[in-house]
Amino acid sequence: MKKRLIARHPVAELASLLLFGIFVLFLLLMLLFSARIYQQTVKNTNAENTLGTAVSYLTTKFRQHDTVNGIFTGKLDNLSALCFRDTLNDQDYITYIYLDQGNLKELFTSDSSSANASAGTTIAQLSDFQISESRPGFYSFELKDSEGNKETFYLHQNSVSKEAS
Template sequence: MNNRQKQIHTIDMIFPLIFIVFFGFCAVSLVLSGAHIYQKTADGLKQNYTVRTAVAYVQEKIREYSSSSQVEVLTEHNQTVLALYEPENTGYVTYIYLYKGKLRELFTKKERGIEWESGQELVSADTFSVIKQKEDLLRIHLSGSGQEELVYARIYGEDER
């Protein structure tokens, strides 16, 4: 009887080993699945946040200027360019435009014009358009990375014309 108790069968070792391997496989699969879902969610939020933030930034830049004579919508090389002129005739202007898939901002002297590649990159974008609906109302459309935003910005303040 002593011999029977000491005898270990192969199945006695294989079953716990298979159980541990199966548990490890399930744990790793669960972690990888969760990481994939988290990555997709984070990417979606980042894309949505990026386009919304860029549109909000453009809206706030427009609100910084107190008259409609300081805000102008230009068309250069078949592209929409938003020109924001500094007050008190300082001769400086801020251009916001789309160039090579990036929304850019350029602060420069008015007489220098737009040096397309010199602008500070704000965000990746596919389309950017600004339409002057009324003297004090702009329609801004920006899209990129599968996201699209359409907002209106009002120019507050007295016109100095």
Template sequence: MNRYFQKGHSIDLLFTVSLFCVFALSALGVTAAGAVLYQRTVSQERSDYNLYTALSYIEQKLKACDQAGGISLEEEEPGTVLCLHQEIGSSSYLTYIYAYEGSLTELFIQADQEPDFSGGTPLLDIADLDLAQTGQGLFSLTVTEPGGASQTLLWQSETFETGGKTP
């Protein structure tokens, strides 16, 4: 009898199938772990983007209005709002920045108009905007995003030397 044509053992097939199953399960596990990690990364990046963009936007607005009498905090209907005073041509304008119904919102009106805070333009999704003047022209701005993460910007006015008032 020729030994090359002998019947194989069932253990050979079982070992091959088992090895394939281990490989397939390992590949599936690595793929699932990668998907979870990617999802967390995207979620964190979205949160960081909202916080950074909101604070950067407010900071640029503050820099643009950093002049005598240009920046103030006011208590209005939606809470404490950032009020920026501007002269464009011969007209005076006010820009209000505030949190309203889950959004960072901006309202731009002429200075002699009564503000309607429900008519502002929503900019970004945020949970809260906490504004405070902590001292000699120093403003504290804290943005909280819907997931609960928050970030604070401390901004010092270059033109105001005594807490937002001209010297």
């Protein structure tokens, strides 16, 4: 039995090499585009998580304290704060939510004690936190994260004191 030698043509080898090169180039382009899409998705998710966490937390606290005189705006160490009043065992306590050095913080303290803003617990990292009460019981919130993403929302207190109406 004789073995036949098949002659190789340079054109066939070049075509195979060209096809392989196109395949590798296509794979590299797909990898680059996928990496860019992944980075953008992670960036958007982080922004949504930061602002979403803060919005959810504020909304939950607001709803928990929706009682007469339970919600008001105030100051803590010259920082604007959203304040919630609790009464436990005939003692008044205030929960302050405020922005301190790029962190949205919460501080729960006795109404009669002197509170210090640096003692608060960090909720989220924000670059801006604005709250205003346009009318009694109507609050406007504006949050901004370190990436510049903004979130504005409004909450209405159902239990507004008779004096404020």
